[in-house]
Amino acid sequence: MPLTQILSRIFVVFFIVAFLVFIDPVLAVIITTTLGGSYLAIYFLFQSRLAKLGDERFAANVIRSKVVTEVFGAIKELKVLNRERAFFDVFSANAYKIENNMATSNLISNLPSYIMECLTFGGILIIVLYFLLVKQSLGNTLPVIALYAFSGYRLMPALQGIFSAVTLLRFNVAVVNSLQESLSGVADVPNEWKTSEVIALPFERKIQLSSVFFAYPSAEFPVIQNLSLTIEKNQSIGLMGPTGAGKSTLVDLILGLLSPEKGSFTVDGTPVTPGNKLMWQRNIGFVPQSVFLSDDSLAANIALGVTREDIDYRAVEIAAKIANLHDFVITELPEGYETVIGERGIRLSGGQRQRIGIARALYHDPPVLVMDEATSALDGITEEAVIQAIRNLAGRKTIITIAHRLTTLKDCDVIFVIDKGRIVESGTYEELRGGSAIFKAMAKSDVQGLKDAL
Ligand SMILES: Nc1ncnc2c1ncn2[C@@H]1O[C@H](COP(=O)(O)OP(=O)(O)OP(=O)(O)O)[C@@H](O)[C@H]1O
Ligand SMILES: [Mg+2]
Numbered sequence: 475m476p477l478t479q480i481l482s483r484i485f486v487v488f489f490i491v492a493f494l495v496f497i498d499p500v501l502a503v504i505i506t507t508t509l510g511g512s513y514l515a516i517y518f519l520f521q522s523r524l525a526k527l528g529d530e531r532f533a534a535n536v537i538r539s540k541v542v543t544e545v546f547g548a549i550k551e552l553k554v555l556n557r558e559r560a561f562f563d564v565f566s567a568n569a570y571k572i573e574n575n576m577a578t579s580n581l582i583s584n585l586p587s588y589i590m591e592c593l594t595f596g597g598i599l600i601i602v603l604y605f606l607l608v609k610q611s612l613g614n615t616l617p618v619i620a621l622y623a624f625s626g627y628r629l630m631p632a633l634q635g636i637f638s639a640v641t642l643l644r645f646n647v648a649v650v651n652s653l654q655e656s657l658s659g660v661a662d663v664p665n666e667w668k669t670s671e672v673i674a675l676p677f678e679r680k681i682q683l684s685s686v687f688f689a690y691p692s693a694e695f696p697v698i699q700n701l702s703l704t705i706e707k708n709q710s711i712g713l714m715g716p717t718g719a720g721k722s723t724l725v726d727l728i729l730g731l732l733s734p735e736k737g738s739f740t741v742d743g744t745p746v747t748p749g750n751k752l753m754w755q756r757n758i759g760f761v762p763q764s765v766f767l768s769d770d771s772l773a774a775n776i777a778l779g780v781t782r783e784d785i786d787y788r789a790v791e792i793a794a795k796i797a798n799l800h801d802f803v804i805t806e807l808p809e810g811y812e813t814v815i816g817e818r819g820i821r822l823s824g825g826q827r828q829r830i831g832i833a834r835a836l837y838h839d840p841p842v843l844v845m846d847e848a849t850s851a852l853d854g855i856t857e858e859a860v861i862q863a864i865r866n867l868a869g870r871k872t873i874i875t876i877a878h879r880l881t882t883l884k885d886c887d888v889i890f891v892i893d894k895g896r897i898v899e900s901g902t903y904e905e906l907r908g909g910s911a912i913f914k915a916m917a918k919s920d921v922q923g924l925k926d927a928l
Pocket of ligand 1: 690691692693697715716717718719720721722723724
């Protein structure tokens, strides 16, 4: 916007000046140099100040937004600890800085217009006096004065417009730079978004990871190291291992959210690449470690991202039944599936949220179901019921389950024990129970035993 404003105003200025040059070149030079020169001078006086104000505002805005997100994310802890004050102070200080800097930049961009008005009309007075005193005749000079006054009157707003647009640009340089940095290297909207239907990548035989390495950009050491894993279609596999072992990272690789640095990830022999990962993801239902809920109806949460008119209520109900959620919805929620569950599901318990997550993953009836600690917030009886329901899907779906509670994995065809980004053991529940020291230690929550075993 400032750029278009600058362009259009330059156009106006150009014609006024050309007209003045045509009528009276000397007058034209005087007017343009005084007005233009003054604006230039003011700009150079303030430009570094403006850039600094803009930088500060940008930095303060980042902090302000961060504080807001964090406070809402940790509201309960903050209230219990009575630590709201510190966040409030950071928020206020930064909010004040933002408003203050914006006010100052506004002042800088508007102030010259008043000074220039004085200058222009003071100039008219001086000319009138000059002609009166020196030339002793006003009659001949009236047209010149009128011309001067009129061109000043037209020129000033145009120059002021250019000036305020330039100050606005200068003030927002930090924002523009940051945007440009964030957007560079980002591709256009993926083509797949434009077409509503992505065809699922064929998956008939197996998912295979071979010698996969992965390191997070910020980390020195790879989180996943030389890991190879084959999952046959319709197999149920379990992933277990100590916290921080790399289980969620491994699952993110399988989900196509991360790409291996080295090694390959194939489905039926087809490498999963950034180009076809959306097709692969069509096959997957995923229940994350913490389920996000939006401030919408229960049905809309189960069919996340599906427009209201397109929600398939039958599928919602089937998914809710498997997740052991249906009875709760029918008996306890006043409006059933239409009940709005509040921002981030604040009106629900942890276990209810997790079951919504499971129902969401099952809504599209995907051939692959990936669960990261999906049943950890459920009480024993509800967990058993959910596992029972998911067990009924076994043999019809490929199921990948991460669990800390080993009984959750009892029915898996194979359990992989992960530690420090490697598979250290694998086998069925019974096999591992017999022979694995890690397994025994974890089953007994025996910390020293686990350390010894690892
Ligand atoms: N986004 C990230 N950036 C940098 N390091 C990360 C990131 N996410 C995880 N890590 C690191 O990678 C390692 C493995 O993390 P991961 O989440 O895969 O563990 P996990 O096995 O799922 O643990 P848990 O059982 O606690 O969920 C950890 O040491 C962690 O610090
Ligand atoms: Mg995890």
